[in-house]
Amino acid sequence: MAAVDTLTHQESGPTLPASGMNRPLTGILNLFQSSWVIRLLTLAVILTGWEVFGRRTNTVTFASATRTWNALWELTFSGDLWKAWRSDLAIMFTALAISAVAGVVLGFVMGRFRSIDNTVEPVFVGVFMTPKIALLPIIALWLGYQFNAKVLVVILFSFFEVFFTVRDGIKVTNAEYVDVARAYSIPEAMMLTKIVAPASAPYIITGLRLGLLHGMVGVVLAGFFLESNGIGGLISHHTSEFRMHTTFASMLTVMAVGVAINLSLRLLERRVTPWSIKEST
Amino acid sequence: MEHQGIDVTTETSIDTETSPSDGKARFSFRMNRIRVLQLTGIVVFLGLWELLGARKPEWYSQPSLTLSELWRLLGAEKVLPYIEGSFPVLVMKSLGALLVGIVLSFIVGITLGFLIGRYRVFRVALDPYLAAIYSVPRVAFVPIMVVWFGIGDKFLAGGIEIPFSKFVIASVVVACSVLIAFSTSAGVHELMKEYNEISYAFNLRSSRGKVEEWTGAVLLIIAFLATAAGWLTLVQGLILLFATVGLLVVRDRHMFLKILLPGAVPFLATGLRIAVQRALIAVIVAEFLIGVPGLGFVIRDARAAYNTDRLFAMALLLMVLGGILIAITKAVESRLSSWRPKAF
Numbered sequence: 001m002a003a004v005d006t007l008t009h010q011e012s013g014p015t016l017p018a019s020g021m022n023r024p025l026t027g028i029l030n031l032f033q034s035s036w037v038i039r040l041l042t043l044a045v046i047l048t049g050w051e052v053f054g055r056r057t058n059t060v061t062f063a064s065a066t067r068t069w070n071a072l073w074e075l076t077f078s079g080d081l082w083k084a085w086r087s088d089l090a091i092m093f094t095a096l097a098i099s100a101v102a103g104v105v106l107g108f109v110m111g112r113f114r115s116i117d118n119t120v121e122p123v124f125v126g127v128f129m130t131p132k133i134a135l136l137p138i139i140a141l142w143l144g145y146q147f148n149a150k151v152l153v154v155i156l157f158s159f160f161e162v163f164f165t166v167r168d169g170i171k172v173t174n175a176e177y178v179d180v181a182r183a184y185s186i187p188e189a190m191m192l193t194k195i196v197a198p199a200s201a202p203y204i205i206t207g208l209r210l211g212l213l214h215g216m217v218g219v220v221l222a223g224f225f226l227e228s229n230g231i232g233g234l235i236s237h238h239t240s241e242f243r244m245h246t247t248f249a250s251m252l253t254v255m256a257v258g259v260a261i262n263l264s265l266r267l268l269e270r271r272v273t274p275w276s277i278k279e280s281t
Numbered sequence: 282m283e284h285q286g287i288d289v290t291t292e293t294s295i296d297t298e299t300s301p302s303d304g305k306a307r308f309s310f311r312m313n314r315i316r317v318l319q320l321t322g323i324v325v326f327l328g329l330w331e332l333l334g335a336r337k338p339e340w341y342s343q344p345s346l347t348l349s350e351l352w353r354l355l356g357a358e359k360v361l362p363y364i365e366g367s368f369p370v371l372v373m374k375s376l377g378a379l380l381v382g383i384v385l386s387f388i389v390g391i392t393l394g395f396l397i398g399r400y401r402v403f404r405v406a407l408d409p410y411l412a413a414i415y416s417v418p419r420v421a422f423v424p425i426m427v428v429w430f431g432i433g434d435k436f437l438a439g440g441i442e443i444p445f446s447k448f449v450i451a452s453v454v455v456a457c458s459v460l461i462a463f464s465t466s467a468g469v470h471e472l473m474k475e476y477n478e479i480s481y482a483f484n485l486r487s488s489r490g491k492v493e494e495w496t497g498a499v500l501l502i503i504a505f506l507a508t509a510a511g512w513l514t515l516v517q518g519l520i521l522l523f524a525t526v527g528l529l530v531v532r533d534r535h536m537f538l539k540i541l542l543p544g545a546v547p548f549l550a551t552g553l554r555i556a557v558q559r560a561l562i563a564v565i566v567a568e569f570l571i572g573v574p575g576l577g578f579v580i581r582d583a584r585a586a587y588n589t590d591r592l593f594a595m596a597l598l599l600m601v602l603g604g605i606l607i608a609i610t611k612a613v614e615s616r617l618s619s620w621r622p623k624a625f
Contacts, residue, residue, distance in 0.1 A: 035405040042406040045502050049509035056511050061428055118318035123326045129603050131562045133569060133577075134596040137584035141592075142340070217418040224424070224570060232421070239424040251421050258417035 063245035071245035072252065080234065081253060088219045088230040091147065092212070095154035099211055103162030104204055108196070111170025128160040132218065136225050145227040150219070153226070157218030158211035165210060169203025170196065202273035209265035216258055342589040351594035354579075361582055364574050374434075375575040376602075378445040379557075379564045382453025386556060389458040391549070392526055394465025399473060399533075399541065400494040404466070415463050419456045419559075420566055426451045432571050446573040449564055456563035457556040461549070468548025469541050476540060493532050500525040547618030554610040561603055 047065050054064020063071070075081040110117040136153060143149035177195050186194070223232015231254055238247040327344045334343030354360065357368045366374070396403040397411060430448040437443070501522060508518030530537050568577025576595065583591035 038402060038405045039409065045505065049505050052506070053509035115318055118315050119322035122319045122323050126600060130596050130600040131565055131603060133562055133565045134580060134599045137580060138589070138592050141587065141589065213416055217420055220418045220421045221566065235421055236424045239428060242428065247425060254421045255413060255417045259413050262416040
C-alpha cells in the first residue's frame with residue numbers, strides 16, 4: 001500500500017513534496033484515525049471547555065458541566081423530571097395515536113382517490129403552512145390550558161407529517177405495484193393487504209418518526225404557552241428564576257428524548273423495511 | 282361582503298403558483314377539473330366556518346370578520362399599547378429579524394457544514410452532535426436566549442444601531458443554523474464521495490489534506506478552550522476560528538472554489554427552504570414569549586384581550602407570509618438545482 005502510495009504521488013507531481021515531508025507525521029496521525037478515539041477526544045474537549053467556562057462565569061447566566069450533572073441527579077431524585085415527562089409523554093402518545101390513525105387512514109384514502117385529495121388538499125396545506133404558534137392562543141381559548149388543549153397542539157404538529165408522508169407514499173406505490181397486481185387481476189381487498197399496506201410501511205414509519213419529532217416541538221411549546229407543568233414548563237420556570245443548572249439539565253433531557261425517539265424509530269425503520277426510503281426533511 | 286371575502290382568499294391561496302395559459306390544450310380539461318375541486322374544497326370549508334362562526338362569533342370568529350380585521354390591521358397606525366409603530370412597521374421588524382438571523386445562520390451553518398462535509402476528522406468528531414441537535418426541538422433553547430441576550434428591542438453592533446432584538450435573532454440562529462449545517466455537510470460529503478471515486482479511478486489519491494485537517498482541528502480546539510478559559514475574548518476566539526477555517530480553505534482553494542462551492546449551492550438552497558419556515562416560527566415564538574415588538578407581540582396582545590378575530594387574522598397573515606417565503610425559496614431552489622436529480 002505504501003509503495004503504491006509513493007508511486008502514485010510521484011506520478012501526480014504536485015502532491016509529492018507534501019506527502020514526502022509529512023510521512024512520519026501521518027504515521028502518528030494514523031493512530032488517531034479510529035473514530036472512537038476522535039469521538040472521545042471531542043467529548044473530552046467539549047466537556048472541558050464547558051466546565052472551564054462554567055466555573056469562571058456567573059451562575060446566573062451559565063452552569064458548568066458538573067453543576068448541570070448534579071442538577072440532573074437532583075431533578076431525577078426529587079421526581080420533578082419524572083412528573084414533567086410523565087405528563088408530556090402521555091400527551092405525546094395520545095396525540096400521536098390519534099395523528100397516526102387519522103393520518104394513515106386519510107393518507108390511504110386520499111392517496112387512492114384523487115378527487116377527494118384535490119378537494120381537501122388546499123385546506124390541509126393552508127393549515128399546515130400556518131405557523132402553529134399562531135393557532136396556539138385560539139386552541140387555548142377553545143379548550144383551556146390543560147391536557148385536551150395540549151393534545152390538540154401536538155396533533156397539529158404531528159398529524160400533517162404523518163398524513164403527507166403516507167399520502168405521498170401511497171401515490172408512489174399505486175403507480176408501480178398496482179399496475180402489476182391489476183395485470184394478474186388480484187381482488188381489491190387482497191391488493192390492499194398484500195400490496196398497498198406493505199409497500200407503504202416504510203412511509204408510515206417515516207411519517208410516525210417525523211410526527212413524533214415534530215410533536216416534541218409541540219409539547220415543548222405547549223409547556224411554554226399553556227399550563228406549565230410539562231418539560232417546557234420546567235424549562236421556562238427554571239429559566240425565569242435564573243437557575244441555570246436545572247435549566248441545562250432539563251434541556252439535556254429534551255435532547256436525550258429527541259435522540260432516543262429518532263434512533264429507535266430509525267432502527268425500527270431498518271428492521272421492518274430494510275430497503276428503506278430516503279427522507280425529505 | 283361574504284362573497285367578496287371568499288373570493289379574496291381563494292385567489293391569494295392557490296392561484297398564485299400556476300398560470301393557466303402555459304398548459305397545453307389537451308391538459309386543460311384535467312387542470313380545470315382539479316382547479317374546480319380545489320376551489321370547491323376551499324369554498325365549502327369557508328362556508329362551514331362562516332356558518333359555525335355565526336352561532337358564536339366571539340368564539341370561532343368568521344372568515345368575513347377575520348378578513349375585515351386583517352384589513353383593518355394592515356392600515357392601523359398603532360396596534361399595541363405602549364409601543365409606537367404602525368402594523369406594517371411591526372411586520373418589517375419581524376421579517377428584518379428573520380432576515381438577519383437567516384444570514385447569520387448561513388455563516389455559521391456553511392462554515393460548520395463545509396468542515397464536517399470536507400474533512401474526515403471533523404465529520405467523525407462533530408457529526409453525532411449535529412445529528413443530535415438536528416433531531417431535537419430547538420425551541421427548547423429559546424427561553425435561555427432571553428437570559429443570554431436580554432430583552433432589548435435594538436442593539437449596537439460596531440457603533441451602528443440595529444433596530445432588531447438580539448434575542449430574536451439569536452433564537453433564529455439557534456433554530457436554523459443546524460439545518461443549514463446539516464444540508465451543507467450532506468451535500469459536501471456526497472460531492473467528496475464522488476470526487477474520491479473519480480480520483481481513485483484516475484489513481485490520484487493522496488494523503489494531502491490530512492495534515493491540514495489535523496492542524497485545523499488542533500487550532501480550533503485551542504480557540505475553543507482558550508476562549509472558554511478566558512485567555513481570549515470571544516471576538517479573538519472567533520477571529521482565530523475564522524482564520525483557521527480561512528487557512529484550510531486557502532490551502533485547499535481549488536477543491537473549494539471549483540468543486541465544493543458550486544456543487545453545494547443546491548444543497549444550500551434546500552437548507553434555506555427548510556430553514557425559512559423554522560425561522561418564522563422561531564421569530565414568532567421569541568416575540569410571543571417575552572413581548573418584543575413584532576408580530577408575535579400582536580398575537581400575545583390579542584390573546585390577552587381575547588380578540589378572536591385578530592388571532593385568526595394573524596394566523597391568516599402568517600400563513601400568507603409563510604407561503605410567500607416558501608414560494609420565494611422554492612423558486613430559488615429550482616433555479617439553482619435544475620441540473621440535479623429530484624431525489625433529495
